[in-house]
Amino acid sequence: MNKRMFKQSFSGVVVSIAAMTTQAATVDFSNLVANVSPAVVTVSVTKKMTEQELLQQQVPELLRRFFGPNIVVPEPALPQEKNSYGTAFFIDKNGYLLTNHHVIADASKVTIRLNDRREIDATVVGSDERTDVALLKVSGSSYPQLSMGNVAQLRVGEPVLAIGSPFGFDYSASAGIVSAKMRNVMGETAVPFIQTDVALNPGNSGGPLFNQKGEVVGVNSRIFSGTGGYMGLSFSIPIDVAMDVADQLKQHGRVIRSYLGVQLQDIDRTLAEAYKLSKPEGALITQVTANSPAARAGLKAGDVILQMNGTAISETSQLLNLLHRTAPNQVINLQVLRNDKLQNLSATLVVAPDSTPANEQMSAKTVKKGPVLGIAIRNLSQDELRRNNVTGGVLVQNLSRGGIAASAKIQVGDVITALDNQPIDHSQDFIDTVAQLQKGQVVRVSLMRQGQPLIVGMRIS
Known part of the structure; x- marks a missing residue:
């Protein structure tokens, strides 16, 4: 293409784009x-x-x-x-x-x-x-x-x-x-x-x-x-x-939502190559809950779900949306990649555990004894317990700027599972433990943050 032809072609593209912009x-x-x-x-x-x-x-x-x-x-x-x-x-x-x-x-x-x-x-x-x-x-x-x-x-x-x-x-x-x-x-x-x-x-x-x-x-x-x-x-x-x-x-x-009982993650470029996929697609199972519909259907960690009821799965969010839109007690058909081979499995969905958080918010400000930590917490729902892979704990909902908890680098969204070596299963455990803390004491706080365990030190001032 000579220079004049290129200019004419490029000019045409500019005009077309300008026309579309004006129309929009x-x-x-x-x-x-x-x-x-x-x-x-x-x-x-x-x-x-x-x-x-x-x-x-x-x-x-x-x-x-x-x-x-x-x-x-x-x-x-x-x-x-x-x-x-x-x-x-x-x-x-x-x-x-x-x-x-x-x-x-x-x-x-x-x-x-x-x-x-x-x-x-x-x-x-x-x-x-x-x-x-x-x-x-x-x-x-x-x-x-x-x-x-x-x-x-x-x-x-x-x-x-x-x-x-x-x-x-x-x-x-x-x-x-x-x-x-x-x-x-x-x-x-x-x-x-x-x-x-x-x-x-x-x-x-x-x-x-x-x-x-x-x-x-x-x-x-x-x-x-x-x-x-x-x-x-x-x-x-x-x-x-x-x-x-x-x-x-x-x-x-x-x-009322359906429940399959799997932990999922997206397939990236490297995983697609490892699974011999032509492109990143599907939903990778990282964990199967025991006695769940997924376990009864024979799904395993490491499986890649490529289709649900004939619909191709491009990413995890698409599969989750399809599951959320499917009524409990329905049978779903899944195409799964396992050991480089395609398999067809069927699972019967059940009613999901109640995922609505308990209508309860407690704050360390309400503790009659012990220090004020400047933290608001609540109990975890069954769904949150499952997603964080814990059997108990409290969710950090709010923090006071400059408070003891914030100074210890605790963050909103953390799940506190232990405080001062005492296991925290629910909000009352947290309140009772805080009531025993003394000024000048440095205590350990065990957390789950974005699925990863973490321990921080908290100085009681």
Whole structure:
């Protein structure tokens, strides 16, 4: 190709890209917004303030900055409740709405405000923390109902629109494109998120994500941010996943999940070569739980699951999503690679152990005797015990900046299994052991951090 031909060809590419950019930028959503807005509502939530939040308000930031977190100041009369906002939308005419779990979690009162400014008290039918989906219900009928889209037909690069209440500004519309599908966020494997570049901010949570037809394809859930605001990465729960959860919440008040009984990891380039795979694909079994459906089916550590019910598995999150979408007591057919040979195995799924964490949060601040460690903990659910490969322990939920626990390099998300050589099976063990600690003492704290055992020293001051 001569220089002139190259210039002409390159110029054509530039023109084509410019044309596509202009077309994407001029998508007109105005009619869509007018049609769907009546079915989108603002959610106002009243929550009781946590002990940590009350503690933070008692010490002004300026004093903390100069004198540290332990300064004693007169305690003003503080509100015991706080208000927050989110978004929801009607999924039928009888008053059922979808929103996020984190929008209404620990709410003492939930109110929705329609676009005609009417306010109606709502009841929380059920909520699922793992998928971040909650189902609300208001009395009455003949509400505007949104249509649900087909997520499988949603394409990367397709224009999408979100409507919500960012920072409390009602009925704000923001548009963008689908950046990716089947995304996992911070290790979360229960939801194959839709990633977009739609501007979402606090208050957008629980709102609908629309395709160009005005169909809901997702529930806006979270952002990836270092500042708390929009940074170009937004994540939505696929509407088919959300509707499955809503149906179960409506029927049972909770989500009943299936259980196979395996620990999984992705296949990388090196493992693909070791398993003689043409590319990284499948889900590698690293552990099989005894007496589980996987064990009864003959699955073994080292097996690579390549297909489930005829669907090719490209990565672990895809398999987990298929398992979560399959009802208990169903038989699944798996294609497995073992010792360089393909095998077909069948497993009957069972009901998963309750994965909802106990509704219990205890803080070392509440211990009547012993030092204040500046740490909030709670008991582990059965699912968390299994995932951390422990029989007991407490989960670190919060830490006070500059506190004893934080100074010992304990981190939020750690699982404490022993303190001062005493095994910690549950929160009461932790409280009782802390009560015996003495000032000046240095104690050992046994942890599980991201699946790895760790021991740190903690000086009691």
